[in-house]
Every structure is written in structure tokens, then in C-alpha cells.
Amino acid sequence: MNTEQIEVIYVDGERKQFPRGVSIQQALDAVGKGRDRWIAARWNGALVDLRFVLEEGGRLEGVSADSKEGLEILRHSTSHVMAQAVKMLYPGASIAIGPAIENGFYYDFEVDEPFTQEDLARIESKMKEIISSRLEVKRREMPREEAIRFFRERNESYKVELLEEIPDEVISCYQQGDFLDLCRGPHIPHTGYVKAFKLLSVAGAYWRGDESKPMLQRIYGTSFPDRDGLKQYLKFLEEAQKRDHRRLGKDLDLFSFSDEVGGGMPIYHPKGALLRHILESFEKREHLRRGYQIVMGPTLLKTDLWKRSGHFDNYRENMYFTEIDEQSYGVKPMNCLAHMLIYKSRIRSYRDLPIRYFELGTVHRHEKSGVLHGLLRVRQFTQDDAHILCMPEQLHEEIQRIIDFVIEVMGIFGFEYEMEISTRPEKSIGTEEDWEKATDALVGALNEKGIAHSICEGDGAFYGPKIDVKLKDALDRKWQCATIQCDFTLPDRFDLTYIGADGNRHRPVMVHRVILGAVERFMGVLIEHYAGAFPLWLSPVQATIVTVTDAQAQFAAKVWEELKELGLRVELDDRNEKLGYKIREAQMQKVPYMLVIGDREVGAVGIAPRRRDGTQLELMSTGDFAALVEKECLEASKGRVGLGII
RNA sequence: GCCGACGUAGCUCAGGGGUAGAGCAGCUGAUUCGUAAUCAGCAGGCCAAGGGUUCAAAUCCCUUCGUCGGCUCCA
Numbered sequence: 112m113n114t115e116q117i118e119v120i121y122v123d124g125e126r127k128q129f130p131r132g133v134s135i136q137q138a139l140d141a142v143g144k145g146r147d148r149w150i151a152a153r154w155n156g157a158l159v160d161l162r163f164v165l166e167e168g169g170r171l172e173g174v175s176a177d178s179k180e181g182l183e184i185l186r187h188s189t190s191h192v193m194a195q196a197v198k199m200l201y202p203g204a205s206i207a208i209g210p211a212i213e214n215g216f217y218y219d220f221e222v223d224e225p226f227t228q229e230d231l232a233r234i235e236s237k238m239k240e241i242i243s244s245r246l247e248v249k250r251r252e253m254p255r256e257e258a259i260r261f262f263r264e265r266n267e268s269y270k271v272e273l274l275e276e277i278p279d280e281v282i283s284c285y286q287q288g289d290f291l292d293l294c295r296g297p298h299i300p301h302t303g304y305v306k307a308f309k310l311l312s313v314a315g316a317y318w319r320g321d322e323s324k325p326m327l328q329r330i331y332g333t334s335f336p337d338r339d340g341l342k343q344y345l346k347f348l349e350e351a352q353k354r355d356h357r358r359l360g361k362d363l364d365l366f367s368f369s370d371e372v373g374g375g376m377p378i379y380h381p382k383g384a385l386l387r388h389i390l391e392s393f394e395k396r397e398h399l400r401r402g403y404q405i406v407m408g409p410t411l412l413k414t415d416l417w418k419r420s421g422h423f424d425n426y427r428e429n430m431y432f433t434e435i436d437e438q439s440y441g442v443k444p445m446n447c448l449a450h451m452l453i454y455k456s457r458i459r460s461y462r463d464l465p466i467r468y469f470e471l472g473t474v475h476r477h478e479k480s481g482v483l484h485g486l487l488r489v490r491q492f493t494q495d496d497a498h499i500l501c502m503p504e505q506l507h508e509e510i511q512r513i514i515d516f517v518i519e520v521m522g523i524f525g526f527e528y529e530m531e532i533s534t535r536p537e538k539s540i541g542t543e544e545d546w547e548k549a550t551d552a553l554v555g556a557l558n559e560k561g562i563a564h565s566i567c568e569g570d571g572a573f574y575g576p577k578i579d580v581k582l583k584d585a586l587d588r589k590w591q592c593a594t595i596q597c598d599f600t601l602p603d604r605f606d607l608t609y610i611g612a613d614g615n616r617h618r619p620v621m622v623h624r625v626i627l628g629a630v631e632r633f634m635g636v637l638i639e640h641y642a643g644a645f646p647l648w649l650s651p652v653q654a655t656i657v658t659v660t661d662a663q664a665q666f667a668a669k670v671w672e673e674l675k676e677l678g679l680r681v682e683l684d685d686r687n688e689k690l691g692y693k694i695r696e697a698q699m700q701k702v703p704y705m706l707v708i709g710d711r712e713v714g715a716v717g718i719a720p721r722r723r724d725g726t727q728l729e730l731m732s733t734g735d736f737a738a739l740v741e742k743e744c745l746e747a748s749k750g751r752v753g754l755g756i757i
Numbered sequence: 758g759c760c761g762a763c764g765u766a767g768c769u770c771a772g773g774g775g776u777a778g779a780g781c782a783g784c785u786g787a788u789u790c791g792u793a794a795u796c797a798g799c800a801g802g803c804c805a806a807g808g809g810u811u812c813a814a815a816u817c818c819c820u821u822c823g824u825c826g827g828c829u830c831c832a
Binding site: 217225226227228311312313314315316317320321322326327328329331357361362368369370373374429474476478479480481482483484487488489492494496579590591592593594625627628629630631632633657659660661662687688689690691692693694695696697698699705707709710711719721725727 | 759761823830831
């Protein structure tokens with residue numbers, strides 16, 4: 112009866128016959144390839160447990176712990192082990208959810224007392240016990256009602272809530288020892304498969320990320336197939352801390368924050384201000400050469416205007432208001448209004464379009480205190496903002512031009528990035544048709560460029576859909592920088608028009624876009640990206656002149672003047688310190704070049720440059736050095752910036 | 758805003774009811790030196806701010822502000 116044979120096809124094309132009812136584990140063992148490495152498998156495209164029983168033929172592929180999917184399964188299983196440990200140590204705890212995330216996993220619990228660092232250590236050792244007892248991880252399927260009853264009896268109200276939203280009649284759970292968790296799976300065969308893990312931190316997290324829901328205790332951890340992987344990751348975290356822009360901002364004396372000033376308001380020190388200035392100069396030039404016009408709008412605009420634009424209704428909680436002569440004014444959180452008024456200041460012809468207004472506009476937004484984060488999340492920031500007004504038929508090309516702009520700039524800085532399209536959110540203005548048209552324009556432009564992107568449903572701005580470009584910080588956290596947002600509504604609200612070739616008035620289309628995003632945030636990510644060692648063209652100090660003894664002070668001062676005159680950003684260190692001391696200091700300040708001047712250089716009327724990577728250049732004249740710097744700047748900036756951008 | 762941790766000299770940190778500590782940086786002096794730290798001396802603090810408990814608070818308690826890790830939000 113049960114003698115029927117089924118055929119299994121392996122990834123390499125090999126085929127084998129098995130009696131029906133064979134397990135994945137057995138089918139994989141039969142070919143021996145990668146034996147013991149598999150923690151799960153892909154069966155006809157779907158991820159399944161090794162214990163999964165085959166009832167019919169199909170394609171089989173082993174999944175190992177070091178593959179992307181395998182790692183996710185391992186981490187997910189580790190989160191179950193952690194939840195089991197927590198339930199053993201704190202029987203009153205309720206479990207919520209515990210997924211694998213980018214660099215590890217977490218699990219949310221409801222407990223009477225928040226976890227402490229010491230608790231983490233206790234939980235870790237309990238987990239080690241669970242792991243060494245190699246508990247079988249079993250999949251159990253049961254009717255939904257039974258599962259609800261089960262979790263209700265155990266006071267797992269969060270699981271019950273989740274179950275009530277799952278439409279399936281049969282749901283799956285995974286059990287190891289006494290611990291049973293609602294889960295889709297797959298999982299590792301037994302807890303001994305967890306090889307190297309660490310619990311990293313505790314944090315509060317709202318149930319389902321909703322402020323109105325109870326706050327749970329989240330434990331973050333990570334898990335790897337082997338000790339080395341874990342060690343490497345912990346090392347990465349340590350290294351990342353060293354390139355944290357807040358750390359480097361202090362060490363390199365770029366910027367600071369002050370209690371007395373208030374949170375989220377950066378203060379730029381000379382080198383930070385210079386760095387920002389270089390970035391902004393670069394930006395202005397790049398915009399001018401692409402047909403943008405530089406404009407400037409005021410910081411305070413009457414509240415009535417914000418009402419007209421829709422910001423008052425949709426963005427009020429993020430805005431600051433003040434009163435002048437009994438008139439209410441709002442501090443701008445965006446730059447678009449003045450740009451609209453400039454457009455409206457005269458009659459526009461179709462021949463004028465597209466119009467591209469660019470402003471390095473400083474805006475203020477009331478961000479909740481808990482989200483402020485160095486330069487990456489502040490309350491006052493300057494956007495490299497532009498508003499493009501064009502005819503509907505020009506929209507497509509304009510969006511492509513912007514995408515090209517973004518790609519070119521990211522290339523110059525050497526950033527990796529991800530693009531996301533965000534669609535209509537609940538709280539929004541405009542007609543369904545406008546939203547559809549705008550969304551299609553964005554998707555179409557990315558598709559034609561062949562750029563991979565994800566779609567975030569409901570994440571758009573209240574006035575239109577957008578493409579976001581995300582950069583990663585040193586700790587792999589993503590930050591939105593460039594964004595391209597369509598807006599079919601503002602032109603309407605402000606009744607913007609142009610006279611078409613037909614002599615009639617038409618409505619232009621508007622695109623809001625930023626390339627760097629906020630200059631502050633971009634600088635923060637930039638600092639981490641380069642670990643403070645800026646390329647020559649960006650570095651606020653390009654070279655430090657270091658004298659060997661006091662005897663060369665006069666000559667060094669002359670060299671200093673010459674180099675400044677040639678457009679270099681140079682500092683002079685003629686302190687009465689030993690050469691090694693001064694080199695060390697310049698090195699720690701990550702200055703690209705150190706120009707050593709001793710008696711030899713004075714005699715030869717030159718300088719001896721040393722790169723920050725330690726390489727020593729031959730003695731040369733100031734003119735030759737300036738030429739060298741210029742060449743290097745141009746190379747690094749892809750021909751954009753040479754000497755003396757400022 | 759919410760949960761938790763933290764706030765001591767310019768920086769990095771020790772101290773934990775009974776006279777405020779170190780290293781680096783700073784200042785002064787000596788040294789005049791060739792590619793990642795020369796030596797010595799001096800100075801530096803309302804222990805985040807405000808309130809309380811106590812004979813006595815940097816230390817214990819409360820409030821506020823700020824920072825850090827998250828949640829949420831966003832450039």
C-alpha cells in the first residue's frame with residue numbers, strides 16, 4: 112500500500128527515488144552533500160523543517176545556517192530559545208513577538224519589572240542550559256480555536272490577539288520542552304543547533320509599535336552559526352562605535368550640542384562649519400550647472416499661509432508658532448511656500464517650464480525629544496531643497512534627471528544606498544486619480560532606469576507619493592537622505608498656472624526633492640562613512656605644516672601664507688614640541704597631509720609631505736604640492752572640485 | 758512623548774553619607790629634538806539644575822533638563 116515511490120530532484124539536478132513518507136532529513140542525508148550543515152530546507156520553493164515528511168515528488172534544496180535564509184531561521188529559533196528561558200525564569204511573563212531582524216533577533220515580553228543587565232546574564236545562562244539539552248523543536252498543527260483556547264488558558268493574551276487576526280483554520284506552533292509558541296516556522300531541528308549567541312540590549316517597545324498600546328520589554332540579541340561569526344560581529348559593533356559621528360564630531364572638533372541651547376540644535380565649530388560650507392558650495396555649483404535657480408525664502412511665514420497650504424491641518428504638531436504684532440506666524444518646517452509665491456509673482460508661459468527653484472533652506476521641526484540623535488536627527492536643519500514646476504508631460508523627464516543627479520552625487524561620495532517608493536498614507540490630501548498618476552510617474556522612472564526598489568505602502572507624505580534614498584550609518588541603521596516627492600495638490604491650493612501654447616491657463620505639476628537631504632544628517636552619515644578621514648577635497652584641513660624645531664618657524668610661516676594664497680586649507684603647527692608629537696596629533700585629527708619642515712627643507716626651499724596613511728613623499732616646492740593637491744581633489748570629486756572651492 | 762540606563766575637571770573615567778581623585782588636554786619653565794606621546798612644576802570642580810531626608814548629601818529620595826539604547830516619527 113505504502114510502497115509508492117516519489118522522486119526528489121536536488122539542486123544540482125540529481126534525482127533519487129524514495130518511498131513516500133521519507134523525511135527531508137533522510138532525503139538530504141541520502142546524497143551526503145553538505146551533510147550536518149543543513150538546518151532547514153527549501154521544498155518546491157517553500158522553506159520547511161528538516162523533519163518535514165514528503166508525500167509527493169519535488170525539488171529539494173538544503174538550507175545551511177550560513178546562508179541568508181538559514182541565518183534568519185537560526186536567529187528566529189534563537190529568539191524562541193530566549194523566550195523559553197524567560198518563561199522559565201519569569202513564569203508571569205507574557206510573550207508577544209520575536210522575529211529575526213537584520214543583524215539578529217528580538218523578543219517582546221510583558222513583565223512586571225523591566226529587565227536589567229543582570230537579568231540578561233541570567234537569561235543567557237538559562238539559554239545555554241536549554242541549548243545543551245538539545246531539546247527537539249517540534250512543529251504542531253492545530254485548529255485555530257484550539258490554539259486560541261490553549262494560549263488563553265496560559266494567559267498569553269498577545270498570542271490570542273495575533274491568532275484572532277489569522278484567517279487560517281489550521282495554524283502551526285512550535286514546541287521545545289514545555290515551551291509552545293505560535294509560529295509559522297521553519298525552525299532548527301533541536302536547540303543544540305544554536306551555536307553562538309549573545310543578548311545585547313533591553314529596550315521598551317510598544318505592542319505593535321503603537322503608542323496607545325502597552326509598552327513591552329524588548330530584548331535584542333544576535334546569533335551566528337559559529338563563534339567566529341559572533342566574534343566578528345561584536346568586533347564590528349566596537350569598530351562602529353569608533354566611527355560614531357558624535358564621537359568623531361567631538362574628537363575632530365566639528366560640532367557640539369549644548370544643554371543651554373536646547374536639544375537637537377547643532378552648534379558648528381570652525382572645522383565643522385568649514386566642512387558644511389564646502390558641501391554647500393559644491394551643492395550650489397551642481398545645481399546651477401543643472402539649470403536650477405537659487406532662491407531664498409523667509410523663516411517665518413504667516414499662519415494663514417500654512418493653513419492655505421494644508422500644513423496647518425496636516426503638519427501642525429511638528430511646527431513652531433509665534434506671534435508678531437498680534438499676527439500668528441509659523442516657523443517653516445519646509446521650504447515650499449516661498450517657492451510657490453515666487454512662481455506666482457508673474458504670469459508664466461509654457462516656454463518658461465520647467466522652472467527649478469533651489470534653496471539651502473533652514474527649517475525647524477518639533478521632533479519628540481526621545482528621537483533626537485546627534486546630527487542624524489535634529490530639530491533645526493538645512494535642506495538642499497528644490498521645487499520643480501513643470502507641465503505634466505515633462506514630469507517623467509524631470510524625475511529621471513533628478514534620479515541621475517542623485518546617482519551621480521552618491522557616486523562622488525561613494526555611498527551605497529537603497530531606494531524605496533512610498534504610497535498614499537491615511538492622512539493625506541488630493542484625489543485618488545492624482546495619487547495614482549504621481550505614483551505611476553515615480554515607479555515608471557525607476558523601472559526605466561532599471562533601479563531596484565522596494566515599495567512602502569502608506570508611507571508617503573500627506574501631499575504626494577515619494578522615492579526615498581536611504582543611506583546606512585556605521586551601525587547599519589538606515590537614514591533617509593535624498594527624497595523625490597510628487598505633489599499634485601500644492602499647485603492647486605495656490606492656484607499656480609501657466610499659459611499653454613493654446614493660449615489657455617493650465618495647472619503645472621510640482622516635484623519637491625532633496626539630494627543630500629538635510630545637510631546635517633548627510634554630514635553625520637558622511638563622517639561615519641569616512642570614519643572622519645575625509646577625502647582631500649572635503650577635508651576642512653587639507654594639510655598641517657609641522658616644524659622640526661623653532662628655527663624653522665619663520666620659513667614655515669612663509670610656506671603657510673603661500674599655500675593659503677594658492678587656495679589650500681592649511682594649518683601651521685610651530686609649537687615647541689617634538690616632531691613625533693605633532694605628527695601624532697595631526698594623524699589623530701585625520702589631516703590628509705602633514706608638511707614637515709626642518710633645516711633640510713629650509714635649505715632646499717621646499718616641504719616634505721607625508722600622507723596620513725604614513726607614506727612619505729619627496730621634498731617638493733609649494734607650487735608642486737598645490738598641483739598635487741589639486742589633481743587629487745579633482746580625481747576624488749570626479750572632476751568637480753579642485754583647489755579653492757571657497 | 759513612552760520604557761530603561763546614565764550625567765563627577767575641556768576630554769576619558771574612578772569614588773558611593775563625614776576635607777573632591779587619576780590620566781590626557783591647558784598654563785609656566787627647562788629641552789631645540791626628523792615622521793604616532795620629552796621632562797618638571799602649577800592651575801583647574803555649586804559632582805547637570807532645583808527641591809527634600811539627615812547633625813552631615815557628589816553619594817539616599819522626588820522633580821526638571823540633557824545624553825545613550827530602543828519604540829513611534831521623519832530629512
